[in-house]
Amino acid sequence: MSIGCLCIHGYTGSPEEVQPLADFLSGRTTWEISNPTLPGHGEELDLQGHYYQEWIATAELALLDLLERNDTIVIIGFSMGGMIAAYLTAKYRINRLVLLSAAGKYVSLPQMYKDIYEMFADAWKGALASNELFTRYQRKLQQTYLFSTFEFMKCVQFTRPYLKQVRCPVLIIQGELDGMVPKKTAxxxxxxxxxxxKELVFLKNSKHLICHGDDKDELFDTVLEFLD
Incomplete structure (x- = not known):
């Protein structure tokens, strides 16, 4: 039996948001793992002129590609990618679904700013990992267009009704310290x-970027146990 695993990153993000988990699974399984970049996204954002339908279509094409070679399909969706993952799960015969910090409600931009300044403070203390996150988020905010934020909101509105059509086993994981997608969303x-x-797991020391958080080892083990 061959297994395909589709990972879908979040709004203003890149595959790097879920890459640590993808690498963990790749090193411990023989699964075919796909981690595409949604249009306009990546380490350098170019969101202007891109619509939410393109983001969904890109993920769907990656899923169809996996379906050509694999008997079993699992999907991991982070933030907005979690909502796209739920939509695809409702539309296709997916075996298992993992939702990481899924944006069932809108992301809080003020909280994003707050997290940036906390990262900046940590960087001054010599926490290089936080400095990297600070740089990434700072670049996101500078390159994010208001038009694209409305497209993000439309994406959440479009995909949310499909939650009620998800029937396969689901793992929902949320960081307790996530202010952008708060606990009540999970x-x-x-x-x-x-x-x-269904399984609902809260990680005590994690913020929004859950695959890069302090609880990532617990996260990785929990996801592998659920999917395997």
């Missing part, structure tokens, strides 16, 4: 999704 997803097999 609880909302748990209530909306009618799948009989």
């Amino acid at each position: 609880e909302f997803l748990d209530e909306e999704i009618p799948a009989e097999e």
